Amino acid sequence: MRTPIASSVTGVDIVTAPATTPVPAAPRDSPATHRPSSSRRSVACALAPAATALALGLWGIRREGSLWSDEAVTYEVAHRSASDIWRLLAEADVVHGLHYFFMHAVFACWEGGSVALRLPSVLAVASTAAGVGLLGRRLAGTRAGLLAGLVLPLLPTMQRYAQEGRSYALVCALMTWGTWLLLNALDVGGRKHWTGYGAVMLTAGLLHELALLGLMAHGITVALSRERLRPWAVTAAAVTAGLAPIALFSATQSGQVAWIGAPDASDLLAFAGTALLGTVCARLCRARNSAPAAVGVPALALPLLLLPAGLLLALSPLRPLYVDRYVLFGSIGLALLVGAALARCRRGTTAIASLMLAATVLLPFSHDLRTPGSRSDDVTAVAEAVQKMSASGDGLLFTPARRAWLLATPDAYAHLDDLALASSPAASGTLFGTEVTPAEIHARMLTFQRIVAVQDAVGEPGDSTGRGATKVATLQAHFEVCATRRVTRAQITVYARPGLC
Template structure:
C-alpha cells in the first residue's frame, strides 16, 4: 500500500478544490484557524490542526499534502491484514490486505489531501482492537478501542456510523453478556464525548447544500461491493471460539450498515457521499480475503483437480490486471472534479498584471488557494474581505452595485468559473457579474479545463 500510494503521488502536479481547501486551512495560523472553524468546516477541524503541524515540519507542496494520507492508508491495509488473521487465519488476513490495497477507492483516497484515509485507518484499527478485546477482555484494550473510536469520530463525525456495525458484530457473534455490556459502556462514552462537536457542527449544515440524491455511480459501487461480499461470505471460514468475534458478523455489518444508515439519513437531508464512510470497503476486503483463502487452498485438501485450481488462479490474476487502467487513471488530473493548478496556469496565460479578476460563483475563489501569489497580480473586483480576514473559506464579496461599478472601471477582466452546463447562482453579486460581462464586454479568449473555464473579457478594442 505504501508503494502504490507513493506511485504517482504528485498526480502531474494537480490539486482539486477540496485539497486546495486543506492546503489553505493548513497554512493558516491557529489564531486564524480557530475563528474560521467556528463558522465553517468544524467537522474537519482536528484534521486541519494536524496538517498545520505537519506543514510546519515539511512544507513540500502536493507531496506533503498527500503523504499523510498515503501513510494512513498503509496503516489501514496493515490493520485489515491483522484483523483478517485474527478472525480467519494468516492466509485469509494476507489476502484481505491485498484485496484492500487493490480497491480503486482505496487507491484514490490514499492520494488525497483530506481526512478520509486517516478516518479509515482509525476505524480499521478500532475494529481490530474490538476483536482482540473480545478474545481476551482487559481494561487496557477497552480503553484503546474507545480512544481510537473517538479519534475517528473527531476526525470526521460520520465515523460514528461504524459503532452500529461494531454493535452488530458483538451481538451476532454471541459474545458473553459481560463483553456486550462493556461494549455498550465504551460506545456510549464515545457518543457522549462526540455530542458537543456534533451539535456545534449542525449549525454549519448549509455546507452540505450542494448534495442532492446519492450519486448513482457511488451507490452502484456500494451495491456491487455488497453483492460481491455476500457471494464471498458463502465460502467456508474456520469457526472462532465462543469468546471471539467471527468473520461474517464483523465484515458484513461493516460493509453494509454505515452506508445504509447514511443513505437513510439522506432521506431527511442529503448527506451521502461514499468517502464519508470509506471504511466500509474494509468489510468487503475481509470477506474477499477469506474467500480467496478457501479458493486457493492446496487441491489435495479439498479434492480439487490441479486443472481447476489453475483455472481459478488465472481468473484471480485477471482481476488485478483489469484494475491497472483504473489505477493509472486515478493518478491523472482528469480523475478529480477539477484542477486548481490548471486553473492557475490558465489565468497566468490569459492575464496581464493589473487586469480585473472575477470568480463565478464566488466559492470558486478556493482555486486561488492552490497558488495565491499568481492571483495577487490581478485585482479581485468583487472581493470585500479575504478568506483569512473574514474567517471563511471563500471570502466575502461586495454588493452587486459595487461589483458593477468596479467592473465598469476596468478594461480587461479574467473570469474564473465552472465549466459550461453547471447551475448558475442567483445572488445579486452573481447576477451583476454575468449581466455586466454580457452587456459591456466581449470574449477575447477561453480555456476549457476539467470542471472549470477561464475566460478573458475586454471592453471593445482592448482585447
C-alpha cells in the same frame, strides 16, 4: 511561494515407540517442520500488505502536479496560524477541524508541497492494509489474513484516497485499529481495552463525524457475538457524547453540504454490486473460523461493508448525504470478506494468481488515477489557463465567490485585481474570503477594460447575496466575450469593453 502541492487441527496423533521410550509427535508449528513461528506469520500478514500499499501510494503521488479543490482547501487552511484555524472553524468546516490542525503540524515539520499533503494518507492506507491483514489472520487464519491485506490496497477506492490530502484514509486506519481493539475487548474484557477502543473511535469521529456509522456497525457485530454488549454500549455512549458538541455545531454549517444531491443510478449500482460480492464471499467463508475469536469474518465485515453506505443511501430522500469517500472504511469489510473467500481455494497459488489477475485488470484504471484527469477538477490547471489568457492589470471575478481555485496557487493570480474581494480568506476567518457590496462590485468593474471571469463548478451552491447576479448583469451590459475555455469543471472567460478584444 509555497510549493503547490490441518488449517484447523481436528485431532491429535501420537506416535509411540517401545514402551520404554515414548516419543510424542512434533507439533505442526515446531521448528522440526521448518514452519515459521506464529509471530513471524503475524509480521508477514502485516508487512507484505503494508509494503504493497506503500508502493502503490507512492507511485505517482504528485499526480503530474495536479491538485483538486478540496486538497487546495486543506493546503491553504493548514498553512494558517493555529488561531486563524480556530477562527475559521467557528464559521465553516468544523467537521474537518482536527485534520486541519494535524496537517498544520505536518507542514510545520516539513514544507513538502503536494507530497507532504498526501503522504499522511499514503501511510494511513499502509497502516490500514497491515491492520486488515492481522484482522484476517486473527479471524480466519494466516492465508486469509495475508490475502485480505493484499486485497485492500488493490481496491480502486483505496488507491484513490491514498493519494488525497483529506481525512478519509486516516479515518480508515483508525477504524481498522479500533476494530482490532474491539476484538481485544470482546475476547479479554477489562476497562483498559474498552477505554482504548473508545479513544480510537472518538478520534476517528473527530476526524470525520460520519465515522459514527462504523461504531454502529460494530454494535451489530457485538450483538451477533452475544458477548459484552453492556460494556460496548457504555463505551459507544461515551464516544457519542464526546462527539455530540461538534456534531450539533456542525449542523449549523449544513449549508456546506448543500451540493450533495440524491444518489444516482451509478451510486446504487455500485453499492448493489459491492453488497452482492460481499454477501457471496460471506457465504463462502462462513463455515471457516479457525481462530479462537469471539466473532467470525462475516459477523465483523458485513456490517462494516453494508451498514454505513446502506444507511446513508436509505436516508437520502430525507437528507442527501451519501458520498462514497464519507464511508471509505467500508472497504475494510470488503477486503476481509474477499480475502477469507480466496483463502478457501485449495491451492494457495490459485488465490495468488487471482490477485495478480485482478491487479493486471485494474492496472489501466490504477494508472488513470494518477493523472490530472482522474479528479473532478484541477486548481493547478485552472491557474495555468488563467495565466495564459490574462494580462497584467486585468480584473478578476469569481462567479460565485468560491475561491478554491487560487487557494494553493495565489501567485498565479497576483497580476490580476480581484474586483469583488473585501478581505482575504485568512484575514476574514473564512474559507474563501469576503466580498464588497453589489454596488461596489459594479462600480469597480466599470473602471476596467478587461476582466477575467472564473465560473465555478457546475452544481456548486450559487450566490444568494445578489453579488453573482450583479457580476453577470454588469458583464452582459458593458462587456463582450473575447475568449472562453473550459478546464475540468471551471470555465474561464475573458471579457472586454466593446471593440477592445
